[in-house]
Amino acid sequence: MIREEQTTIGFHVWGAEKLSEEKLTVLRLDNDGITYAMAVTEEGYLLHVYYGKRCGDDDLTYLLHLDEGNYTPQHHNRERMGFMDSRPFEYPCHGIGDFREPCFMILDGDGMSACDLRYKNHRIVSGKPELKQKGVSCIPATFAKEDEAETLIITMEDEHAGLTAELSYTIFRDRNVITRAVKVYNRGYGDVRLQRVLSACVELPGMDYEMITLNGNWARECAVSRVPLHAGKQLTDSLRGVSSAQHNPFMALCTPGTDEEHGEVYAFHLVYSGNFLAEAEVTGGKQTRTVIGINPYDFSWLLRPEEEFQTPEAVLVYSEEGLGGMSRTFHDLYRSHLIRSYWKDRERPILINNWEATYFNFDQDKLYAIAEEASKLGIEMLVMDDGWFGCRNFDDNSLGDWVVNEEKLKGGLKPLTDRINALGMKFGIWFEPEMVSDNSELYRAHPEWAIQIIGRDLTQARAQYVLDYSNAEVRDYVYGMLTNILNSANIEYVKWDMNRALTEVGSTSLPRKRQRELWHRYVLGVYDLMNRLTTDYPKLLLENCSSGGGRFDPAMLYFSPQIWASDDTDAIERLKIQYGTSYCYPVSAMGAHVSDCPNHLLGRTTPFDTRGDVALVGTFGYELDVTRIPAEDRAKIPGQVAKYHRFHKLMSDGDQYRLGNLFKDNTYDAWMFVAKDKSEALLTYVQVLGKPSEPAKRLYLRGLDADRKYFCEETGQTLSGKTLAACGIDVGLRGDFVSKTFYFKAEEA
Ligand code: DGJ
Numbered sequence: 001m002i003r004e005e006q007t008t009i010g011f012h013v014w015g016a017e018k019l020s021e022e023k024l025t026v027l028r029l030d031n032d033g034i035t036y037a038m039a040v041t042e043e044g045y046l047l048h049v050y051y052g053k054r055c056g057d058d059d060l061t062y063l064l065h066l067d068e069g070n071y072t073p074q075h076h077n078r079e080r081m082g083f084m085d086s087r088p089f090e091y092p093c094h095g096i097g098d099f100r101e102p103c104f105m106i107l108d109g110d111g112m113s114a115c116d117l118r119y120k121n122h123r124i125v126s127g128k129p130e131l132k133q134k135g136v137s138c139i140p141a142t143f144a145k146e147d148e149a150e151t152l153i154i155t156m157e158d159e160h161a162g163l164t165a166e167l168s169y170t171i172f173r174d175r176n177v178i179t180r181a182v183k184v185y186n187r188g189y190g191d192v193r194l195q196r197v198l199s200a201c202v203e204l205p206g207m208d209y210e211m212i213t214l215n216g217n218w219a220r221e222c223a224v225s226r227v228p229l230h231a232g233k234q235l236t237d238s239l240r241g242v243s244s245a246q247h248n249p250f251m252a253l254c255t256p257g258t259d260e261e262h263g264e265v266y267a268f269h270l271v272y273s274g275n276f277l278a279e280a281e282v283t284g285g286k287q288t289r290t291v292i293g294i295n296p297y298d299f300s301w302l303l304r305p306e307e308e309f310q311t312p313e314a315v316l317v318y319s320e321e322g323l324g325g326m327s328r329t330f331h332d333l334y335r336s337h338l339i340r341s342y343w344k345d346r347e348r349p350i351l352i353n354n355w356e357a358t359y360f361n362f363d364q365d366k367l368y369a370i371a372e373e374a375s376k377l378g379i380e381m382l383v384m385d386d387g388w389f390g391c392r393n394f395d396d397n398s399l400g401d402w403v404v405n406e407e408k409l410k411g412g413l414k415p416l417t418d419r420i421n422a423l424g425m426k427f428g429i430w431f432e433p434e435m436v437s438d439n440s441e442l443y444r445a446h447p448e449w450a451i452q453i454i455g456r457d458l459t460q461a462r463a464q465y466v467l468d469y470s471n472a473e474v475r476d477y478v479y480g481m482l483t484n485i486l487n488s489a490n491i492e493y494v495k496w497d498m499n500r501a502l503t504e505v506g507s508t509s510l511p512r513k514r515q516r517e518l519w520h521r522y523v524l525g526v527y528d529l530m531n532r533l534t535t536d537y538p539k540l541l542l543e544n545c546s547s548g549g550g551r552f553d554p555a556m557l558y559f560s561p562q563i564w565a566s567d568d569t570d571a572i573e574r575l576k577i578q579y580g581t582s583y584c585y586p587v588s589a590m591g592a593h594v595s596d597c598p599n600h601l602l603g604r605t606t607p608f609d610t611r612g613d614v615a616l617v618g619t620f621g622y623e624l625d626v627t628r629i630p631a632e633d634r635a636k637i638p639g640q641v642a643k644y645h646r647f648h649k650l651m652s653d654g655d656q657y658r659l660g661n662l663f664k665d666n667t668y669d670a671w672m673f674v675a676k677d678k679s680e681a682l683l684t685y686v687q688v689l690g691k692p693s694e695p696a697k698r699l700y701l702r703g704l705d706a707d708r709k710y711f712c713e714e715t716g717q718t719l720s721g722k723t724l725a726a727c728g729i730d731v732g733l734r735g736d737f738v739s740k741t742f743y744f745k746a747e748e749a
Contacts, residue, residue: 001150001171002029002124007039007059011067024061027122029152029169030054033176034318036169038090038154039064044118046154046167048088048203051178052264053320063205064088086285088203091156091167091182093117094196100289101233101281103182103201105296107193108161117156117165125151128170131181133310136524138531140271140558141181141313142337148173162189163303172337176329178316188305195300198277198293200314204266207231207282210256212323214248214580219568219601221245221549222580224663228256229288235279237295241466241502241519242546243273243553250584251278252326253290260324260658261702267319267326268292269584271338271554272312274523275299298505300516315554323583324702328655331586334557335653339589341561342539347648348562348619349380349426349541350641351493356569356595357625360387360394363408364416371420373626377634378641381426383495383621384416388429390440396463399435400442402481404488413489421490428493428541429485433478434526435464435499449474451518453506461500469525470518471509479529486537495564496530498546530559543591543619552581562589562619569595569623571606571614572688572737575669576662578618587673588652592618594640596629606737608633612640613684613739617651617671620644643741647682650675657702659683667691670731674703678721681710683742685731696732701725701744710744718747 005026010019025040026049037049037060049060064087084097092098094105095114106115127146131139151170157163164185171178180200186192209229213236214222227234236251238244249270255263268290270276275295282288292314301309315333319325335344352374354362362384371382389405390398404412417427436443436450438460443450450465452458458465467474485491507518514521534542542560544551548567556563563585566577574592581590592615597605615621626634651673659670667689674681681704687697704710704721711718715729724744733740 001031001173002027002152004028004122005059007061009061009066022066026059026061027152027154029150029171029178031171031173031175034171034178036171036178040119044120046090046119046156048090048201051202051204051316052266052318088287088289090201091117091165092201093158100283101279101291102196103198103291103293104165105196106161106163107195107300109190109192113195115158115161115163117158117163120155120157122152122154125153127151128179129168131310131313133183133308136310137528139310139312140527140555142170142179142271142315142333143340144170144172144337148337161192162187163192172333175333176318177333179313180316181313182311183308184303185308186303186305190305192303193300194303194309196296197301197309197311198291198296199270199311200268200293200316201289201291202266202268202316204253204288204290207286207288208256209253209280209288210258211280212252212254213278214250214583216245216580218245218547218550219566220573221552221566221577222248222583223576224580224583229253229280229282231282233279233281235277237277237297238275239295239297241274241505241522242498242551243276244501245546245548245550248584249276249278249553251280251290251292253280253288254323258322261322263322265317265319265323265326266290267317267330267584269315269317269330269554270312271315271558272523273526273551273553273555275519294520298516299519301520302513302517312555324657327583327658330584331656334554335586335588338554339557339561341534341542341559343541343561347645349493350378350644351381351383351428351621352379352626353383353385353495353593353621353623355385356600356623360392362387364410367416368419369627370625371423371425374622375423375425377626377637379425379622379626379637381428381493382420383428383430383493385430385495386432386497397437397439399432399437399464400440400467400478402431402478402485404485413485413491417489417491426492427490428495429491430495430497431482432497432499433482433529434467434469436467437464439463448508451502451505451507451522453504454508456504459503464500466500466502466522468507468509468518468522469529470507470521471525473509475525475529479532482533483536486540492539493541493543494533495543495545496560498551527555527559534559545591549577549581552585554584557585557589562591564591565618568601569593570599570602570604571611571686572604573602574614575686575688578614579658579662579669582656582658586652587617587656588619590618591621593621593623595622596624607739608636610686610737610739612636612643613741614686616640616644616647616741617684620648647673647743650680650682654681655703659699659702662688668697670699672702678703678705678708679746681744683744684739685733685741686737686739687733687735688737690733690735690738696730698728698730700728704744705746708746708749710746713743713745714740715742
């Protein structure tokens with residue numbers, strides 16, 4: 001899978017008659033689907049040769065055109081800058097003649113920023129070593145067993161600055177995936193500041209690509225944007241301290257015309273929950289440099305002698321089967337090599353959350369009444385959302401005071417959870433552990449624990465501040481409060497919320513020289529606490545949330561197998577949100593609930609069945625007062641519950657195919673889930689707008705076995721996979737906002 005080869009190229013240095021030679025060491029990662037190749041020059045420059053579709057076992061270094069006069073990498077070559085500024089580099093450094101987007105930039109003891117990492121050696125290991133940094137408890141990343149992946153670790157050195165950088169590349173045995181990360185080590189000449197340490201750079205040939213990103217806002221997460229590249233830099237990023245609802249840490253470049261099935265896609269995803277940057281630069285030489293990593297904006301990390309710094313992991317997915325192929329690769333990878341929860345392959349309990357049912361206005365009896373009714377309908381868990389602690393009857397107080405409000409819940413949590421458990425239901429609870437309200441006991445006792453700049457006004461958002469999670473004392477204190485609550489009753493689920501971005505980013509506990517590290521130290525602090533929580537309570541079902549999907553990123557998936565996708569619970573808006581989210585994330589991770597109508601956010605009314613079918617494809621639940629909804633809606637819940645139980649495994653383990661695209665055609669959406677062994681499939685169809693005088697909507701099915709015959713329960717027809725793909729089925733319905741599902745079962749072979 002990973003191998004090293006030697007090759008030699010001949011070239012003429014300008015003005016010289018004699019043919020010169022350059023020896024190159026080629027490092028190559030291959031599996032059946034992809035090839036990734038690099039070359040090391042005699043002077044130790046690490047060049048990028050190729051990434052993409054699996055190619056033959058040929059010498060690929062001709063792609064570098066090193067034999068052309070300007071680009072020869074010889075010592076004292078008068079055209080060294082021509083070489084530096086035009087050749088594709090694996091990990092480009094700032095300040096030495098490559099003026100394109102760099103991955104690495106420092107500030108050394110002399111105040112200099114140039115750096116020059118050169119190849120020293122490499123090693124190959126089976127499997128995938130964990131990402132580690134001394135003093136950091138947990139860095140989320142994909143994992144693999146020894147026989148599932150191989151890792152190449154290339155050691156680079158900047159002798160002048162006394163720095164070593166280990167570039168790691170993991171290739172998964174049977175997935176079109178390379179993961180990359182970088183670890184920098186200060187070998188000891190003096191202090192160095194890391195100003196920019198990105199996780200990966202990949203140079204793609206030419207510039208004829210389209211850039212796809214996932215953008216939005218609160219309640220409108222993961223809207224797909226697709227634009228052709230233009231000369232210069234184009235990027236997606238976050239400066240909010242969280243990965244954000246505005247931009248997901250994802251970027252893909254695809255060949256023009258790429259659709260769900262065809263076209264080449266190079267996708268990049270950062271396993272990180274803080275400020276990120278993903279950028280494509282079309283260079284003067286009409287090549288495309290892509291980089292991804294921690295956003296260098298306002299980042300500076302002091303690296304003292306013998307200290308190390310580990311970047312987050314970048315996941316590179318290649319697909320020659322369009323966007324559908326890209327998504328299925330992400331889904332498979334994340335389901336089996338990123339989510340580590342006890343719950344990852346288990347059917348999640350169908351929950352009812354009281355947020356949209358009661359907001360802050362509830363007590364034990366109200367919650368019990370909801371649970372009692374819900375249990376009769378087959379719902380399996382009650383989640384008590386915001387408002388159970390301190391004196392929280394509105395959103396302007398008590399965050400940080402994680403003690404039960406006994407006016408609402410007399411006797412604490414145990415009496416309530418005991419009653420819920422007696423109904424045969426599980427119980428879950430909401431926290432927002434990273435926050436402190438301006439009006440709270442915690443803030444009054446420890447104002448210094450909020451992220452702040454002393455002497456400046458603190459910007460409030462929802463009347464709250466962000467706790468300084470770079471400070472272990474703060475984390476320990478919060479964790480103590482959480483565990484007191486978790487140990488006080490039978491709590492089997494936690495919704496971990498996070499409802500504001502970071503401002504006045506300063507810490508009262510960090511020294512002046514390390515203040516700019518707070519952005520990243522904050523994220524590491526969050527990981528530390530999530531790691532403790534999931535280690536100490538291994539069977540706890542953790543659901544992440546950040547004002548909906550404001551921190552829906554792969555690092556959060558490492559800790560929590562499901563993430564609340566959006567506060568927008570309107571079934572029609574959800575179609576777009578879930579569509580974009582499914583670009584990278586499996587449906588088993590996508591929190592989706594049926595809510596009441598008119599929808600609290602939009603005022604739109606949709607049929608209860610449609611709300612059920614839209615939520616069905618996610619981690620299913622309800623977000624309504626089941627005691628007050630119309631009786632005919634309530635009567636449908638047992639059927640929806642049964643449907644989820646019936647199809648859950650197929651959807652969460654199967655292959656997903658998107659048959660519609662609401663960003664292009666807003667009249668319908670349709671998804672298919674096909675079992676890995678192709679023995680069954682489910683088609684979900686939502687008609688957003690009915691159309692008069694048109695033929696019924698025809699959907700061409702995907703992913704089925706062409707040679708097998710499938711019986712469709714809804715149409716009563718038996719047709720071959722070949723026919724269903726070529727001729728499709730007609731799914732036209734009457735009306736707006738209506739939905740239908742179709743189940744296909746393969747005949748025994
Ligand atoms: C934002 C979340 O996205 C909602 O689901 C809800 O938990 C509220 N916070 C509670 O304040």
